[in-house]
Amino acid sequence: METFNDLSASLAEASITTGGVARRLGVSPTTVRSWERRYGIGPTGHEAGRHRRWSPGDVAVLEAMCRLTARGVPPAEAARLALEGVAPTARKGAGPEPREPGGSRALPLGTVRPECRGLGRAAVRLDAPSVERMLNRAVDDLGLVTAWDEVMMPALRAVGRKWLAEGERYVEVEHLLSWHVSGALRRITSCTDPAVPTAPVLLACMPTELHSLPLEAVAAGLSGRGVPFRMFGPAVPAEALTEAVRRIGPSAVLVWSQSRTTADVRLAQFAAATAWGPRGARARPAVLLAGPGWAGTGRIAGTVRPKTLADGLAVLSSLAMS
CATH class of the missing domain: 3.40.50.280 (Cobalamin-binding domain)
Known part of the structure; x- marks a missing residue:
């Protein structure tokens, strides 16, 4: 028969640390902690003085938060929806948010597509998996020209402006975003010979x-x-x-x-x-x-x-x- 100690051990094994959550989501532990502090997305059943352990349900809320912000939903609204377990309605044709939340860390994007806003947020938090997914989805859904003009370039320009304003602080964001933009472009590029001989x-x-x-x-x-x-x-x-x-x-x-x-x-x-x-x-x-x-x-x-x-x-x- 399972004792109380056995049950406690099995529950601990089922939950993971903040560092483990961060690795699973592809974000930094600082981002996870800031979401808890700002939006109340934290581990349930946390006891003062003990290390935070995230249950599968807690992780599911964080994963929903990541999905929502990747679609361009503002973090505060994404947190509310994730905690309520409500998916947002389709945002096709919805106007962009007039203001970028996130304080001084937010990129100066101005009026852009939701896809670009989501990409900017992911880049700032160095969320490489989300950056890659969003870039590939933008190219597939919008086509190369629109993805370049309305998603990639506005984000790259905003990073450049932030880099100029903040000094060396945002160089890592620019490098990560540039590398993944290059990867998204190379994914659809080939050097096959044309059917009709043509000068290159x-x-x-x-x-x-x-x-x-x-x-x-x-x-x-x-x-x-x-x-x-x-x-x-x-x-x-x-x-x-x-x-x-x-x-x-x-x-x-x-x-x-x-x-x-x-x-x-x-x-x-x-x-x-x-x-x-x-x-x-x-x-x-x-x-x-x-x-x-x-x-x-x-x-x-x-x-x-x-x-x-x-x-x-x-x-x-x-x-x-x-």
Whole structure:
């Protein structure tokens, strides 16, 4: 017959510590403790002076809290719904919350889609599993262009603004979010040969430009359209860029510049003038100058400046298929 001590031991085995809960949810123990302190989501039956032990029912409430915040529900409302065991109604068409709760840790997102707001919350708490799930779901449900324009980019910009305002404090958030955005883009990118032989598109950053995520978004979009590409990524030396043009004979070259300090007008001119092919049949690529770094540099002959990802993909697809 089971004694009282045996029953107590079995209950202890069935419950887990705060650290164990955090590992299971993919969040930090600090986040779990802050939810308990702010919203009253704590272990039932906790005795003062003893370590907190979370029962399966307590963990289920926390899991519901994570699911709700991942959908963009504000934490206080998510906590109330999780404690009541009530799932929110579908939020399609619902307007975004006018204010981001969470105090000084909240990202300055402004008016954004609920998917972006949920992504920002997960990124701030370094909840990598939720960040990955939300990014993949955004791409699958919304399509690449909308997911990039309305979910990924607003979150990345907000992290950048927070990083500038807070100093080094938010660097880890930026790195985690960038890494998972790259993973979501690479998940839908392939380099398979097209059914009809087509000159590839060459994708490269300026020689001193290290921000290559926008190029990865372009690569994913071209892949979905069956347009071949060659990705050279960040900080491509000038000589390497022009040599690649001569060797590949691309249908177009897209060069990315994030800031005015990395935009090199002379290199753009040289790339637009670089020719390949046998004498008498020489050809030059169309050059697309993408990114905010090119603003204010004036018009450069032989180049095009797409304003959005959709614009760039439309131009590149048209050039590749012509």
